[in-house]
Amino acid sequence: MTSTRTGIVESLLADMAGAPPADLSRLLEPSSGRVARTPSTVQRFTSGLGTSAVRVPLSEPVPPATRDLGTHDIPRLTGLGTSAVQLVAPPVEQPSEPSPSTDDSMPELFCPGPVRDDPALGEEVNERVVEWAGEVGIYPGELDHLRNCDFGRLIMLTHPATDDPDRLLAATKCVVAEWAADDYYIDEVDLGADPAAAASRMSTLNAIIDPAGLPAEYTPQLDEYRTGEPIATAFRSAMRHLAQYCSPTQLGRFQHQMTLMFTAWNHAIEWRAEGRMPAVWEYLVQRNMDSYLPPMILIDAVAGYELPATQFYVPPVRRAFTMAGLANVLLNDLHSAGRESDNDVNLPRVIALENGCAMREAIKRTVEIHNELMHTFVAEAALLSATDPTLRRFFTDVWAWLGGSREWHATTRRYHTDPADTPT
Numbered sequence: 001m002t003s004t005r006t007g008i009v010e011s012l013l014a015d016m017a018g019a020p021p022a023d024l025s026r027l028l029e030p031s032s033g034r035v036a037r038t039p040s041t042v043q044r045f046t047s048g049l050g051t052s053a054v055r056v057p058l059s060e061p062v063p064p065a066t067r068d069l070g071t072h073d074i075p076r077l078t079g080l081g082t083s084a085v086q087l088v089a090p091p092v093e094q095p096s097e098p099s100p101s102t103d104d105s106m107p108e109l110f111c112p113g114p115v116r117d118d119p120a121l122g123e124e125v126n127e128r129v130v131e132w133a134g135e136v137g138i139y140p141g142e143l144d145h146l147r148n149c150d151f152g153r154l155i156m157l158t159h160p161a162t163d164d165p166d167r168l169l170a171a172t173k174c175v176v177a178e179w180a181a182d183d184y185y186i187d188e189v190d191l192g193a194d195p196a197a198a199a200s201r202m203s204t205l206n207a208i209i210d211p212a213g214l215p216a217e218y219t220p221q222l223d224e225y226r227t228g229e230p231i232a233t234a235f236r237s238a239m240r241h242l243a244q245y246c247s248p249t250q251l252g253r254f255q256h257q258m259t260l261m262f263t264a265w266n267h268a269i270e271w272r273a274e275g276r277m278p279a280v281w282e283y284l285v286q287r288n289m290d291s292y293l294p295p296m297i298l299i300d301a302v303a304g305y306e307l308p309a310t311q312f313y314v315p316p317v318r319r320a321f322t323m324a325g326l327a328n329v330l331l332n333d334l335h336s337a338g339r340e341s342d343n344d345v346n347l348p349r350v351i352a353l354e355n356g357c358a359m360r361e362a363i364k365r366t367v368e369i370h371n372e373l374m375h376t377f378v379a380e381a382a383l384l385s386a387t388d389p390t391l392r393r394f395f396t397d398v399w400a401w402l403g404g405s406r407e408w409h410a411t412t413r414r415y416h417t418d419p420a421d422t423p424t
């Protein structure tokens with residue numbers, strides 16, 4: 001790691017000058033129930049710096065030259081005019097943009113800032129989650145470090161739809177349990193992470209997150225594991241709290257997403273075991289499942305409503321949501337590129353190896369990839385939002401989550417060890 005690299009990454013996240021608005025609903029048409037025929041609000045929004053990649057999808061016939069994602073129909077969406085809706089990817093070619101290879105400037109991050117920043121609320125949730133961590137026994141001897149990570153602030157920033165500290169706490173407990181699994185099973189050898197034990201640890205933990213019903217003779221052993229392994233105890237406790245605010249379907253989604261994340265963690269462990277770096281596309285496939293979706297999947301539950309499964313699982317909705325989760329975890333990768341060693345696997349590092357380029361160039365390409373995903377998310381979310389008010393609310397809340405996460409990444413002491421390094 002070099003201080004130059006850290007400086008590039010920190011200013012990328014902190015520089016909000018060209019950031020798009022934090023409130024997605026400001027960018028969308030008034031809820032007419034129809035997809036805009038003219039590229040009005042989204043186009044205004046997309047006229048800022050670095051936004052020329054966005055093409056506003058129309059409900060009119062798709063020109064043959066336009067790259068087509070398969071023109072997904074949106075079955076089961078019941079909003080007005082949905083039968084005409086097709087999703088069209090932004091064209092790949094950007095004739096008006098300088099080619100990436102000839103322009104040395106660093107693009108700005110296409111990501112909003114937070115909708116709400118209430119430090120007192122964040123601190124209250126953070127203090128309560130640190131107390132809870134002590135009770136369930138995670139981060140033993142590391143509670144000050146946990147406090148400094150400020151996960152309560154992350155959840156306060158990412159869920160502006162509620163200021164109920166208990167709802168925020170339920171989501172914070174989940175994210176802290178996830179990070180504990182990541183730190184203690186995967187990343188931190190000093191804390192006991194062991195590649196040889198990781199797969200069995202994750203699948204056993206999964207039996208707590210999505211409770212396994214074992215034959216009677218073996219149930220006590222599973223119970224013993226649940227009460228004796230602090231991370232398992234933490235998940236059990238967190239999910240009981242979460243269940244107060246979730247429908248069974250919302251809880252089921254969370255369980256599914258956790259299993260996907262564990263699958264992806266096994267994928268990454270294989271790279272370490274084999275000492276190989278993946279190709280860029282393989283890395284992105286893995287990160288697609290190891291994305292920010294486990295915390296993001298609670299967005300509607302924390303806010304107090306439910307995007308019904310008949311909408312949540314419609315492929316274009318899942319696609320847009322998943323793309324947002326992938327884009328946002330690349331912010332985490334940018335931090336990793338700034339602070340982790342050159343042996344760690346993150347997108348800039350994978351790009352640098354595959355393209356044979358310097359780290360600065362690889363960071364730039366990572367920003368471009370992040371921005372492309374975000375532009376596509378906005379274009380597709382705009383279209384989908386026009387079909388249904390609940391989808392519109394959901395995507396507005398997703399956009400707010402992305403902005404809150406950016407702010408947390410730019411300021412948390414998890415990634416800025418000395419407060420003096422934290423950008424103000």
Ligand SMILES: CC(C)=CCC/C(C)=C(\C)COP(=O)(O)OP(=O)(O)O
Nearest residue numbers: 175178179182187290291292294332
């Ligand atoms: C742990 C968690 C909240 C999962 C969702 C997103 C995710 C997989 C991470 C943020 C973990 O990525 P990484 O291991 O690179 O995170 P750290 O840099 O160690 O915080």
